[in-house]
Amino acid sequence: MTEPEKPQGPAGAVPYVPRKISGPVLMGVVPGQPLAVAHRAAELAFSLGVKLVCAYVDVTTYLAEEPDGSVEARPIDPDGIDDDIEGISASIAGDLREALGASGIDWSFVTLAGDPARALGRLAESTDASVIVVGTRERGLGARFEELLVGSVAVHLTHRQHRPVLVVPLAPHSRRQPKAGR
Numbered sequence: 001m002t003e004p005e006k007p008q009g010p011a012g013a014v015p016y017v018p019r020k021i022s023g024p025v026l027m028g029v030v031p032g033q034p035l036a037v038a039h040r041a042a043e044l045a046f047s048l049g050v051k052l053v054c055a056y057v058d059v060t061t062y063l064a065e066e067p068d069g070s071v072e073a074r075p076i077d078p079d080g081i082d083d084d085i086e087g088i089s090a091s092i093a094g095d096l097r098e099a100l101g102a103s104g105i106d107w108s109f110v111t112l113a114g115d116p117a118r119a120l121g122r123l124a125e126s127t128d129a130s131v132i133v134v135g136t137r138e139r140g141l142g143a144r145f146e147e148l149l150v151g152s153v154a155v156h157l158t159h160r161q162h163r164p165v166l167v168v169p170l171a172p173h174s175r176r177q178p179k180a181g182r
Helices: 033-046 086-101 116-127 141-150 155-158
Strands: 025-029 050-059 061-065 072-076 107-113 132-137 164-167
Touching: 025 033, 025 116, 033 050, 033 086, 033 132, 033 164, 050 086, 050 116, 050 155, 086 107, 107 116, 116 132
Parallel strands: 025 050, 025 132, 050 107, 132 164
Antiparallel strands: 061 072
8 A cells, every 4th residue: 555645835845834833922121111012922922822021122232242252231321321221120020020920921021232123133033032022102203203213123123033023003093083073
């Protein structure tokens, strides 16, 4: 008796076989970010059965490689205003503990340095993240000006690495809301 032939795609190509997602969900966090982003990322990690890695990127620092090969975060302006990075990170971690602590999700928090898109991309690569989750910017003139100057982290991520990026909308316009005065 002969075995049936395995189906092959065009020109003898091997058919696609899906693999189980096993890498963590990586979430970019900023101070004051609505919890909707953390909740959506936690739901995704829970649904996939993977860990959630939350990352804050300190844009006032950059990575410098030392002669011994170690990498150190250094301030962009050593004489500038001394932001309380440890305090900011501790505050974000506390907010995340409050939001995710009772969820049963396996999660962690890390502070990175440099350009947010590059830092998140490096962490995604080193952890073999399955997906990167970020929130949109708040609406307003300040956010638009900032995006004009530095660009969108989500756009940079989608153009600089191969992982899918989930963008969680913050304060989206609802088509069903009546306009003022109507």
